[in-house]
Amino acid sequence: MRIKDLFLKLTNPKAYQAGMELITELKKDAADAQKVKALIDQGAALRLTDPESGTDAPMLAVLKDRADLLQLMIDKKIDLNRRYASVNAIFGNVSANTLLDWSIASRHACAKMLIECGADINQQRPGNYTFLMETSYMSYNKDSLALAHLMIARGATVWERDDKGMTALHHAARGGHDGLVKALLDKDAELINMVDKNDETPLMTLFKHPYVADTNYQPHLDLEKDLAKVAVLLIARGADLTVRNKQGKTALDLAQANNHNEIAVMIEAGIAAQIKKTPKGPQP
Numbered sequence: 001m002r003i004k005d006l007f008l009k010l011t012n013p014k015a016y017q018a019g020m021e022l023i024t025e026l027k028k029d030a031a032d033a034q035k036v037k038a039l040i041d042q043g044a045a046l047r048l049t050d051p052e053s054g055t056d057a058p059m060l061a062v063l064k065d066r067a068d069l070l071q072l073m074i075d076k077k078i079d080l081n082r083r084y085a086s087v088n089a090i091f092g093n094v095s096a097n098t099l100l101d102w103s104i105a106s107r108h109a110c111a112k113m114l115i116e117c118g119a120d121i122n123q124q125r126p127g128n129y130t131f132l133m134e135t136s137y138m139s140y141n142k143d144s145l146a147l148a149h150l151m152i153a154r155g156a157t158v159w160e161r162d163d164k165g166m167t168a169l170h171h172a173a174r175g176g177h178d179g180l181v182k183a184l185l186d187k188d189a190e191l192i193n194m195v196d197k198n199d200e201t202p203l204m205t206l207f208k209h210p211y212v213a214d215t216n217y218q219p220h221l222d223l224e225k226d227l228a229k230v231a232v233l234l235i236a237r238g239a240d241l242t243v244r245n246k247q248g249k250t251a252l253d254l255a256q257a258n259n260h261n262e263i264a265v266m267i268e269a270g271i272a273a274q275i276k277k278t279p280k281g282p283q284p
Helices: 003-011 013-026 033-041 057-063 067-074 099-103 108-116 131-137 142-153 168-175 178-187 189-193 215-220 223-236 251-257 261-277
Strands: none
Touching (some): 013 033, 013 057, 033 067, 057 067, 057 099, 067 108, 099 108, 131 142, 131 168, 142 168, 178 189, 223 261
C-alpha cells in the first residue's frame, strides 16, 4: 500500500472505504453508473490506488472506455494531466503516461471527453510524438480523424516534429484523408514543404500509407482515390515536386516505384504546370 493511501485510511476511513468500493465497482465489466455516482457523491477517494493493478478510479474508467463514468470524476475537478508510472507494456513501458496517453489510440470516447474538458493536448511525449501526429497517422479510422480535427480546433500545435523529423502533415498525408491535410495547411501553409530526416516532404510520405484491415476505414474504402485526393491537394497548394530524398528519389520516382500510376500522372502534370509558370529569362 502506498504511504498516501495508508495515511488516508488512517485519517479519513470513510473516503478510503468508499474509494475501495468504487475501485471494485469500476473493475467490473459493466460498472453500474448510479452506484459509481453514489460512491463519488459520498466522497470516495478518486486517487486511491488499487493494490492489485496499481490503477486508480479515473484510470479504470479510461481503461474501460467509460466516458460517462469519467465525466463524473472530471466534475470533481481531478487533474486531467496527472502522470502515472507505466503499468502495462502495451503502452511502451513509458515511465509517465497521462489519461490521454491511455485513451488516444483506441478509447476514443474518453479521449474526446478529456480533450473537450481541457487536457493538455500539446504535452511532451516520448519521441516528441504528439497526440495530433498519432491521430493524423491513424486518420483512416473515423474516430481518430474526428479527434485530430477536434485537437486542431482546440489549438494543437501543428509545426512540431517527431524524432524522425515528421510533422503532423507528414502523418496526415500518409493517412490518406484530404480533409485533414487541408485543415493542417489552413493552420500553417509552410508545412507543405517541410522535410523529415530522410529529406522527404509530406507528398513524398504519401506512399507510406499505414493501411490495415480496419472496419472503421469504411468512409473511404478506395485507398488509391483517397491518396490521389491528397496528392491533388498538396500539388495545388504548392508542393515542391523537385525535392529529392536522401536516396535521390523525387515524389514522382516514389509514386512510380510503388505503382501509384494515377498519382504519378498527376505529379507529371504538376511538374509541367510548374515549369510553364516559371518565368523565362531574358531572350538573347
